[in-house]
Amino acid sequence: MTNYGEWDKFRNIDMDKEANIIKALNGSTLKRKCHVDTDKIAVLNAWRRIDCRTRDAFRRSYLPELIEGFEVCIRAFIEESKDADELVLRVQDSFHRLLLHGVCEFYNLVSVTVTESKDEESLKMTRIKKKKKGSAEIPRITLSQFLRLSKEGIW
Secondary structure: OOOHHHHHHHHOOOHHHHHHHHHHHHHHHHHHHHOOOHHHHHHHHHHHHOOHHHHHHHHHOOOHHHHHHHHHHHHHHHHHOOOOOEEEEOOOOHHHHHHHHHHHHHOOEEEEEEEEEEOOEEEEEEEEEEOOOOOOOOOOOOHHHHHHHHHOOOO
8 A cells, every 4th residue: 555645745746846747757758759779770771671581591590700701891892992893702602692692782782693604613703882872871780780689689
């Protein structure tokens, strides 16, 4: 049961104090509603750009070293290259290429894999370009960080 004295204080509060308390509470909830973490929005938008099957592959088979390696190359390419430049990576494993295409989609890049025949051997090359009118801003949270946080249940 509630203590009668405490309940009586609550019922008989001054109207001005009550109005100030309500105003303060409303103001703080508005601040919380309006304050949205832009980094989280950016990384979630980048995550949504990835094809759903590729997202499933990222979730099922998390290869952090491989993804981080791809990201280092791609982030350097985005920061240091011009719009017409092209990054070519030779990735022979089909699953690794799928993950590479997913990383490219995360960073809003165009990636195409082509087969080049040398002698009797065929080599797969993934050509990566910037989109013509894509956003050049890189999310501050990397894909590998996002995947690690979501695996740990923090996200």
